[in-house]
Amino acid sequence: SQTIHQWPATLVQPVGSPLSLECTVEGTSNPNLYWYRQAAGRGLQLLFYSIGIGQISSEVPQNLSASRPQDRQFILSSKKLLLSDSGFYLCAWNRDHGYTFGSGTRLTVV
Amino acid sequence: SQQGEEDPQALSIQEGENATMNCSYKTSINNLQWYRQNSGRGLVHLILIRSNEREKHSGRLRVTLDTSKKSSSLLITASRAADTASYFCATDVGYTSGTYKYIFGTGTRLKVLA
Numbered sequence: 001s002q003t004i005h006q007w008p009a010t011l012v013q014p015v016g017s018p019l020s021l022e023c024t025v026e027g028t029s030n031p032n033l034y035w036y037r038q039a040a041g042r043g044l045q046l047l048f049y050s051i052g053i054g055q056i057s058s059e060v061p062q063n064l065s066a067s068r069p070q071d072r073q074f075i076l077s078s079k080k081l082l083l084s085d086s087g088f089y090l091c092a093w094n095r096d097h098g099y100t101f102g103s104g105t106r107l108t109v110v
Numbered sequence: 111s112q113q114g115e116e117d118p119q120a121l122s123i124q125e126g127e128n129a130t131m132n133c134s135y136k137t138s139i140n141n142l143q144w145y146r147q148n149s150g151r152g153l154v155h156l157i158l159i160r161s162n163e164r165e166k167h168s169g170r171l172r173v174t175l176d177t178s179k180k181s182s183s184l185l186i187t188a189s190r191a192a193d194t195a196s197y198f199c200a201t202d203v204g205y206t207s208g209t210y211k212y213i214f215g216t217g218t219r220l221k222v223l224a
Contacts, residue, residue: 032208036214042217044153051208092153098145098200099200100155102152103152104152
């Protein structure tokens, strides 16, 4: 079956610490993958998307970066977290009928 | 600015009533999608309507699309307490770099009272 996994579910990190969030897809090959961020009570902001290994498109300049080291793996990173990086991060896979989202990571930067 | 804007921002109804949410967007689209998000969870895809379609049904959901007005509505009939969630519309903003990109609205928070 085709599924998308995202971890960890929650994360509390101090300001200035690094970040690595991982997203993996099962049951398909060459998926289009996306990272979105949702601020509390707000809509989703598209951060990055990738159509293949090593291919990353960035939507907004920010403190974050993304990588696609393997076909079904999409990683969101930061070298030094800011308070403003707090939010709910969602990985998504674009299928013909729409997105399938992961369960999300709630990041709190303290 | 947001491509899609939902209206109302919040909606509270009694169980059994119908709930209608609206979405307006700014540019031409190929399709529009509606998603549901339970508190603290990921989004779940509900329905996709293409630009050449005017209405689509899925169970208790009815979606309409008016491309001349750049708007869509989501109707949930005979609402249940379990329908309590936030609902988002998403519109594609073009095909670039080998994929469609979708922009989400700010959502409508629906509360169904038992």
